[in-house]
Amino acid sequence: MVAADVAWMLVATALVLLMTPGVAFFYGGMVSARSAVSTKFQSFVCIGIVGLLWAVCGYSLVFSGDNFGLIGNFDLFMLKGVDLLPSKNYAPTIPEVLYMLFQATFAIITPALITGAVAERIRFKAWLIIMPLWSLLVYVPVAHWVWGNGGWIAKMGGLDFAGGLVVHMTSGYAALVAALTIGRRTNFPSPSGGFSAPMVLLGTAFLWFGWFGFNAGSALAANALAAHAAGTTMFAACAAMVAWIICDWTVLGKPTAVGAAVGAVAGLVAITPAAGFVTLQASIAIGAITAVICNFATRLVKERLKTDDTVDVFACHGVGGTVGTILTAVFATTTVNPAGANGLLYGSWDLLKANLTGAAAVIVYTMIMTFIVLKIVEFFIPLRVTQEEEESGLDKTQHGERAFVFH
DSSP states (O other): OOHHHHHHHHHHHHHHHHHHHHHHHHHHTTSOGGGHHHHHHHHHHHHHHHHHHIIIIIHHHHHSOOBTTTBOOSTTGGGTTOOSSEETTTEEEEEHHHHHHHHHHHHHHHHHHHGGGGTTTBOHHHHHHHHHHHIIIIIHHHHHHHHSTTOHHHHHTOOOSSSIIIIIIHHHHHHHHHHHHHOOOTTOSOSSOOSOHHHHHHHHHHHHHHHHHHHHGGGOSSSHHHHHHHHHHHHHHHHHHHHHHHHHHHHHSSOOHHHHHHHHHHHHHHHTTTTTTSOHHHHHHHHHHHHHHHHHHHHIIIIISOOOOTTOHIIIIIHHHHHHHHHHHHHOOTTTOTTSOOOGGGTOSHHHHHHHHHHHHHHHHHHHHHHHHHHHHHHHSOSBOOHHHHHHOHIIIIISOOSOOOO
16 A cells, blocks of 8 residues: 555545546536536536446446456455455556446446536436446446456556546447437527536536546556646647647638637546556647547537537547547557556557457447446436427426526
């Protein structure tokens, strides 16, 4: 047990937990004022429900044992045996209870990311059922594939430092399926846009701040690799923000604050799988490349494909996570992390093959299982609110609350 590692991982865990409220503010500012509370609450409630699910069986199914490279077992059911001793298989310098908590924050934020694609129209009761089902059937298996001992993507040599495949691609492609299944808002495309750009910027600040725990914390120690991951995280986001501003200025004729915020998040998404495997210089390239691709993707999804992904979850997390996973396999080098692998630029095709195979499997599995989950829930409960409820706003019709009360 190393005291410095314990201290750092406690901080990192708190930072990643802060990201879920960050998602809430980020999404909440991008919807209409009459559904801001509902949108935020859909993220916040993940902390309670997915947090409990993780304690009951989620952690065990990801990190205890292995069955054919696909899923763990129930050896750690209800956190039995998760104690003050180190996690020998995963984090030997910190107590397993701390490793479990750190991983819990990843499980919590992943379904929260999906909510932005169906904001302003999903029924809260339906979301309460979709969330744990999706977590068990999509997040848990994919997390085992990538991070669990014996997981098939890990055994194949695929690399995902902090969740490009596990968090961003699963949530991003699930968001696309959810948006298509539930359908467009009645006023799509919304002429008014979000109601609070400052709230979006506040959410971005929380996310960017928390992302240092997300990526640097994934080193699982207070060491040089954690510092390096913090650096790649910072500069990828900076490059992506600037590239997005340039894209908006070129296409729209003016830069936007919300666009800059989305750009920064796209850069953070893309560097997530690569943070502990690529150089600082490569992180700048990853951020800039991803921002240009994701900026185009947002326009393609809404303007050409007419898909109502309310806050561009698919374009940012699905596309951004995919691009980041591929570019990890291009720029990765063992000079940064000997435990990683050399990518395409360093003379090896093996990592690119592994990451492309893993990405394709995650996309197909996530989309099929998300559709199944949605249809199962829809059999019992309508997924979306009525037109009258949508026009009145979900804050009032689902929760009896308002974001702002003026007297």
